[in-house]
Amino acid sequence: MLNNSNILQDPLKIMGREAAAGIENGGFAAILARAGVGKTALLVQLAIYSMLNGKNILHISTDNPVDKVNLWYREVFHRLTQTEENSHKERLWEQLLHRRFIMTFETESFSLDKLEKRISELVASRIFQPSQVMIDGFLTENQSDDRLRQLKDFAMANGLSLWFTVRTHREEPVEKTGIPSSFTPFAGLFDLMLLLHPDQNRVYLKMLPDSEHQNPENLSELYLDPSTMLISDTPV
Amino acid sequence: MSFKIENVRNIGISAHIDSGKTTLTERILYLTKRIHKIHEVRGKDGVGATMDSMVLEKERGITIASAATYCTWQDREINIIDTPGHVDFTMEVERSLRVLDGAILVLCAVGGVQSQSITVDQQMKRYNIPRIAFINKCDRSGASPFRVIDQLREKLGHNAVALQIPIGLEAGHEGMVDLITMKALYFRGEYGQDITTEEIPEHLADQAMQKREELLEAASMFSDDLTEAILDEKPVSEEMLQQAIRTGTLKRELTPVMLGSAYKNKGVQPLLNGVIDYLPSPVDVETYALDVSNEETPVILEAEEKKPLVALAFKLEDTPYGQLTYIRTYQGSLNKGDTVYNVRSGKKIKIGRIVRMHADKMEEVTKIPAGFIGALFGIDCASGDTFVEPGLNLSMSSMYVPDPVITLAVKPADYKSETNMSKALNRFTKEDPTFQTHYNPETGETLISGMGELHLDIYLERMKREYSVSLHAGEPQVAYRETITRQSTFDYTHKKQTGGAGQFGRVIGYMEPAESEFEFENKVSGGNIPTLYIPACEKGFRECIKKGPWMKFPVTGVRVVLTDGSSHAVDSSEMAFQASARGGFQQAYHKAGPVLLEPVMKVVVETPDEYQGNVMGSLNQRRGVIIGVHDEGVSTVIEAHVPLAEMFGYSTVLRSLTQGKAQFTMEFETYKEVPKSVLQEIEKNLQQSAKSKSAAQ
Numbered sequence: 061m062l063n064n065s066n067i068l069q070d071p072l073k074i075m076g077r078e079a080a081a082g083i084e085n086g087g088f089a090a091i092l093a094r095a096g097v098g099k100t101a102l103l104v105q106l107a108i109y110s111m112l113n114g115k116n117i118l119h120i121s122t123d124n125p126v127d128k129v130n131l132w133y134r135e136v137f138h139r140l141t142q143t144e145e146n147s148h149k150e151r152l153w154e155q156l157l158h159r160r161f162i163m164t165f166e167t168e169s170f171s172l173d174k175l176e177k178r179i180s181e182l183v184a185s186r187i188f189q190p191s192q193v194m195i196d197g198f199l200t201e202n203q204s205d206d207r208l209r210q211l212k213d214f215a216m217a218n219g220l221s222l223w224f225t226v227r228t229h230r231e232e233p234v235e236k237t238g239i240p241s242s243f244t245p246f247a248g249l250f251d252l253m254l255l256l257h258p259d260q261n262r263v264y265l266k267m268l269p270d271s272e273h274q275n276p277e278n279l280s281e282l283y284l285d286p287s288t289m290l291i292s293d294t295p296v
Numbered sequence: 297m298s299f300k301i302e303n304v305r306n307i308g309i310s311a312h313i314d315s316g317k318t319t320l321t322e323r324i325l326y327l328t329k330r331i332h333k334i335h336e337v338r339g340k341d342g343v344g345a346t347m348d349s350m351v352l353e354k355e356r357g358i359t360i361a362s363a364a365t366y367c368t369w370q371d372r373e374i375n376i377i378d379t380p381g382h383v384d385f386t387m388e389v390e391r392s393l394r395v396l397d398g399a400i401l402v403l404c405a406v407g408g409v410q411s412q413s414i415t416v417d418q419q420m421k422r423y424n425i426p427r428i429a430f431i432n433k434c435d436r437s438g439a440s441p442f443r444v445i446d447q448l449r450e451k452l453g454h455n456a457v458a459l460q461i462p463i464g465l466e467a468g469h470e471g472m473v474d475l476i477t478m479k480a481l482y483f484r485g486e487y488g489q490d491i492t493t494e495e496i497p498e499h500l501a502d503q504a505m506q507k508r509e510e511l512l513e514a515a516s517m518f519s520d521d522l523t524e525a526i527l528d529e530k531p532v533s534e535e536m537l538q539q540a541i542r543t544g545t546l547k548r549e550l551t552p553v554m555l556g557s558a559y560k561n562k563g564v565q566p567l568l569n570g571v572i573d574y575l576p577s578p579v580d581v582e583t584y585a586l587d588v589s590n591e592e593t594p595v596i597l598e599a600e601e602k603k604p605l606v607a608l609a610f611k612l613e614d615t616p617y618g619q620l621t622y623i624r625t626y627q628g629s630l631n632k633g634d635t636v637y638n639v640r641s642g643k644k645i646k647i648g649r650i651v652r653m654h655a656d657k658m659e660e661v662t663k664i665p666a667g668f669i670g671a672l673f674g675i676d677c678a679s680g681d682t683f684v685e686p687g688l689n690l691s692m693s694s695m696y697v698p699d700p701v702i703t704l705a706v707k708p709a710d711y712k713s714e715t716n717m718s719k720a721l722n723r724f725t726k727e728d729p730t731f732q733t734h735y736n737p738e739t740g741e742t743l744i745s746g747m748g749e750l751h752l753d754i755y756l757e758r759m760k761r762e763y764s765v766s767l768h769a770g771e772p773q774v775a776y777r778e779t780i781t782r783q784s785t786f787d788y789t790h791k792k793q794t795g796g797a798g799q800f801g802r803v804i805g806y807m808e809p810a811e812s813e814f815e816f817e818n819k820v821s822g823g824n825i826p827t828l829y830i831p832a833c834e835k836g837f838r839e840c841i842k843k844g845p846w847m848k849f850p851v852t853g854v855r856v857v858l859t860d861g862s863s864h865a866v867d868s869s870e871m872a873f874q875a876s877a878r879g880g881f882q883q884a885y886h887k888a889g890p891v892l893l894e895p896v897m898k899v900v901v902e903t904p905d906e907y908q909g910n911v912m913g914s915l916n917q918r919r920g921v922i923i924g925v926h927d928e929g930v931s932t933v934i935e936a937h938v939p940l941a942e943m944f945g946y947s948t949v950l951r952s953l954t955q956g957k958a959q960f961t962m963e964f965e966t967y968k969e970v971p972k973s974v975l976q977e978i979e980k981n982l983q984q985s986a987k988s989k990s991a992a993q
């Protein structure tokens with residue numbers, strides 16, 4: 061295992077849910093939030109924890125170039141390991157690089173067909189064997205339920221779990237369960253849904269479905285620290 | 297000649313290989329009546345293109361891509377400053393960027409924003425250079441200028457806005473609609489020199505209106521008058537709109553986009569107008585120098601003739617009349633007969649002949665005032681030197697020069713070549729501080745070092761061509777480094793008692809990893825080592841880092857702390873303490889976990905989709921870590937970090953893997969530890985070469 065320091069604990073475990081164990085082969089997870097709340101920061105953070113636990117991460121982005129995605133990882137990694145000794149940090153980072161593969165697309169040229177093709181090519185040519193795919197900037201609007209089901213089969217066959225970030229809209233209605241209505245048709249396909257919910261000066265991290273959503277007192281105790289965008293459970 | 301600073305434009309033309317920079321420059325020189333016949337550029341392929349333009353220059357006897365070519369358009373002066381395209385010449389690129397006030401970013405209408413455009417654009421961003429974009433090759437099949445504009449926004453983060461829309465694309469490309477005058481422009485005559493202005497073709501009227509709206513909206517951010525006119529639905533005058541665009545461009549918040557096809561002679565004159573209308577004159581930009589006597593803090597300069605002189609020598613050129621030094625004056629005025637001070641060398645220089653370069657002739661002048669570019673004869677200096685009025689201590693460029701990462705041994709074939717080679721090397725090192733030469737007395741070889749394989753290749757080629765040197769070049773060698781990974785202590789006594797005066801010195805302390813190359817700290821108290829011998833100790837330690845005790849490579853990142861020691865009233869000497877420090881260093885070094893570091897390059901390959909698997913495989917094989925892949929629809933850009941040692945001859949490999957359809961760029965990224973398996977290989981090679989050398993002797 062890469063992670064030989066105890067500061068890098070998977071924060072989702074604290075939520076009483078082992079994120080990694082929860083979604084295995086063919087599993088889908090989603091991070092839902094409005095624009096600018098911190099979806100990418102959270103996604104990258106979770107990716108780093110997974111890498112530290114020995115998983116190979118394929119990061120897909122449709123709106124950021126490779127350099128920028130790499131910078132996200134560096135930044136988040138740097139913040140996570142602030143207390144670590146420099147040389148150890150460097151070595152850890154080097155090891156992580158081998159566990160990560162970034163693939164970016166022009167928004168207009170991205171399609172699930174293409175994604176499946178690219179993953180198959182990567183695996184077939186033995187260049188990279190991902191076990192978890194992080195898809196940043198996924199548009200639900202143009203997708204059908206059936207197509208996603210096919211993707212799930214593909215993931216299952218290839219031993220992949222998939223994470224998506226999904227942008228929601230400020231005005232859109234929210235179901236009782238806390239799921240934004242635009243996402244409702246797909247909710248059944250997902251094993252884990254995390255909602256980033258900005259409230260005053262904090263961004264709460266809560267798990268859906270959650271019928272208690274309307275009641276702020278019952279919100280989960282986890283939130284993103286606004287200065288670092290890291291998951292935190294201590295008050296600001 | 298006039299010296300009106302507002303009428304000057306010092307610009308660069310930057311472009312990706314093969315997007316038509318040479319052709320565009322030719323057309324500009326033709327239209328500004330600098331040259332009188334157009335020759336086409338043919339048969340370009342990657343690396344060949346650079347050479348191509350050099351040969352072209354030679355054959356034509358003019359300097360198309362000379363350091364600075366002066367031409368006039370609409371009674372304004374335009375200095376076109378050459379910006380070397382390849383990232384291997386980082387120093388050179390950065391230096392010429394300092395000289396520019398604005399730039400034309402040439403993009404291919406088919407290829408769009410490619411990897412090298414990104415690198416060059418980032419460099420320009422760093423120097424705050426306002427740009428206008430020219431989308432070239434609208435006549436080629438697959439041309440899609442609006443896609444390129446989107447890429448400018450997405451990939452380069454420009455607030456790009458079209459000033460024109462094309463009339464027809466690909467084979468049907470006829471001209472363009474100017475969205476400012478709302479007229480159609482057509483280019484007639486053999487070289488498109490006759491422009492006819494007509495009404496906008498009907499089928500484009502709607503698109504033109506829509507794009508003009510976009511332009512107005514973008515431009516209105518920079519002009520209250522314009523915003524008011526739009527809100528009140530008053531007519532918007534050309535001047536008002538142009539002024540707003542100019543303001544936005546100078547603030548680097550707007551990038552006007554023009555288009556055409558240089559090869560088909562379309563759109564070049566409007567582009568020249570754009571240079572005049574939207575790019576800054578020297579007074580519009582803020583330039584600064586570094587105060588050498590105050591830790592290189594930036595000092596703002598004023599393009600004012602009465603102020604004390606600050607000028608930069610940015611390029612040297614050998615001419616039949618001697619060395620020509622290209623100069624840009626930033627502040628004050630450089631006059632014939634002045635005595636100026638070279639900040640780097642500390643020498644005083646008297647200014648003799650001053651000239652201004654045209655494409656095919658030069659004009660003698662008496663001064664170069666602030667903002668202007670000229671050239672000096674008979675000045676001994678290196679490029680990048682700053683000249684100032686005696687008393688000032690400002691430098692235009694940082695004194696920091698990155699260390700070369702690759703070394704090659706060269707041996708001249710005969711006596712004539714030997715003298716020519718030393719002439720050539722002398723010049724190259726003056727021109728380019730990242731190119732270094734070094735004579736190894738042990739092997740009798742001359743070593744040349746630089747920033748990459750191509751960097752050295754070009755100099756080898758230039759030696760052959762320009763200096764007719766025939767030489768044997770060895771295999772390129774990577775510049776390895778050694779460093780330590782943990783703290784370790786030393787306690788070493790140097791003692792000799794063999795007749796005559798004895799030698800005695802004892803040093804105690806520790807060494808540890810450090811950020812900088814070498815640090816030394818003296819913590820000896822109570823005079824156990826007399827203060828007078830401390831410099832000798834430091835010198836002893838410093839000697840060791842030149843050639844590491846382990847694998848004989850330079851050592852970096854070491855901090856030595858001297859804590860204690862002892863001396864002898866009679867036998868201690870500087871020499872004894874130097875020897876003792878060397879002994880101490882070696883003692884501690886082997887315990888400090890020494891590791892070997894190798895330069896790792898950032899490699900960016902741009903390849904057609906179908907070859908991406910092959911290319912990634914080839915990078916993997918070379919111990920590369922693939923950082924990511926960017927899918928652009930038809931082509932794919934792969935970014936990887938690969939050790940330099942594995943990259944030799946990669947251009948050939950890449951060519952054969954992709955039928956010559958892929959290109960790559962490479963620049964230094966960082967030093968990284970060499971893996972154990974590779975380390976053994978290097979050790980073996982070193983031993984072998986040592987053996988063969990001793991056998992030869």
